[in-house]
Amino acid sequence: MTVEVRSEPDQGRAPEPSAVVAKPVVPRRRNRERLHALDGLRGVAAFIVVLHHVLLIAQPVSQPPGEPAPLSAWWWLERTPLKLLTAGHEAVLVFFVLSGCVVVLPALKRVDFSWPGFVASRVVRLLLPAWAAIxxxxxxxxxxxxxxxxxxxxSWLARQVQSDWSWPRLVVQFSLMGQVVPYDNVLWTLKWEFLFSLLLPGFLVVAVLLQRWWLPAGLLAVGLGVAGTVGGIQPLEYLPVFFLGVLVAVRLRAIEGWSESRGAKRVLVVVLVLSALLLVGEFLLAPIVPMGSDGSHALIGMEALGAVGVVVCAGAATRFRHLLERRVPQFLGRISFSLYLVHLPVLATLAFLLGDWNWPVVGLIGVPLAVLTGWGFFRLVEKPLHKVARAAKRGAGRAVERYVRADRRG
Structure with a gap:
């Protein structure tokens, strides 16, 4: 939803967090369309992660050693913009920006937003589906x-994917706090989603206070991400990406107004193209900036800026938005979290069953089967848990409210 953030005038000083008010500034229909576009982008990103893992299965069998020969199949896949189709890590950064943007919108609607209820809801919506996926x-x-x-x-399958049964290791995996989750490797991202949920009030306050200085604030967040990537400091690598999403949410009204201007369409096309190239810059520049070098890590850190650009264009660029509102992206968006959670066990099982040398068969069978499994998981697990999450939100909010009232009376 596009919102307007207002504050009481205070002689030029930054607004107090308690003074923040938000209200819709565009018709409801357009609000829904813009949220639908972001849902579609999430669906496309989830499908890219699926293709990324198919490529990882194929890589040890079909990729020649060394730098891909120009115009070879792997050169087209890894050294051209076609890499966008299998850029899994980059798609995860888009997820993080989307989370930062979309999750904060309800908090912008009202000052008395229930943070205990929010945390309870997030725990249910993230943790329980993840446990079911494990x-x-x-x-x-x-x-x-x-x-x-x-x-x-x-290979990646041999090193990173669980191949034998281990009760102690399985119990540890349910915490989701490890560096890897070999039973379902994609779940490593949920650790950062949880941490972001806990830090969201602080992120929101900082974003509101710095909304007038959004450009230096955003560049600082990108710089922290680059430093974290180069230095191997994961909190710095990932948490600033969420903050960038929060900053976009706070600036949505300004983005909305600018996107309606006469020259915005051409600018947005350029922003979308540059953002897409920035997302895969590490791969495009690999012949010049060797992978694994500090320069390559810096390019990875800069990918967050590309993710922000893609998210902004999804809501602001009319043609791109309409593309994301079509039936297939919307379907993928509706099941995106479930597809993300269950696709890797499906693909890994097929690869071990058929052998990774049969990766074309694994892909042809596994991709549609993963989508079908994701749809079933959404219907049977994720969708029912939405009601549980809403109940948890109401219950936690009321419990804290009763405690505060009782404490005041005492």
Whole structure:
């Protein structure tokens, strides 16, 4: 939703957080359209993550050693803008910006927003589906044994994906706080989603106070992300990406107004193209800036800026927005979280069953099967939990409110 952030005049000083008020400034229909576009972008990003893992399965079997030969299949896939189709890590950064932007919007609607209710709701909506996904992955592991000889030695599948049953390790995985979650590797991102949820009130206050200086604030966040990536400091690498999303949410009305101006359409096309190229700059410039170098890590840190640009264009660029509002992106957006949670166990199971040398068959069967499984998981697990999350939100808010009232009376 596009919102207007207002504050009481205070002789030029920055507004107090308690003075922040938000109200819709565009018709409801347009608000829904813009949110639909962001849903579509989330769906496209989730599907890109699926294709990314198909590519990881194929890589040890089909990628020649060394730098891809110009005009070869891997050169087209890895050294041209076609990399956008399989840029999994970059798609995750888009997820993080979207979370920062969309999750904060309800808090911008009212000053008395219930933060305890918000945290309770987020725990239900993130943690319970993740636990169900780990249980699903464990079930597949029991049904289809994962024999080491079925995958290339020292490949991503051999090193990163759980291949044997281990109760102690499984229990640890349910915490989601480890560096990796081998039962369902994609769940590493939920640790940062949880931390962002806890830090959101602070992020919102900072974004509101710095809304007039959004450009230096945004560049500072990008700079922190670059420093974190180069230095291997994961909190600095990922948390500023969420803050960039919050900053976009606070500036939505200004973005909305500018996007309606006469020259905005051409500028948005340029922003979208540059943002897309920035997302895969590490791959495009690999012949010049070797992967693994500090320069390459700096390019990875700059990808957050590309993710922000893509999210802004999804809401502001009319043609791009209409593309994301079509049926397929909207369907993928509706099941995006479920698809993200369950696709990797499906693909890994097929790869161990058929052998990673049969990666074309794994992809042809696994991608539609992952989408179908994601739809089923959404209907059976995620969608029912939405009601539980709403109940948890109301219950937590009321419990804290009763406690505060009782404490005042006492």
């Amino acid at each position: 249980a699903f992955a464990s079930l597949l592991l029991v049904i289809v044994p994962r024999l080491p000889q079925q995958v290339t030695g020292d």
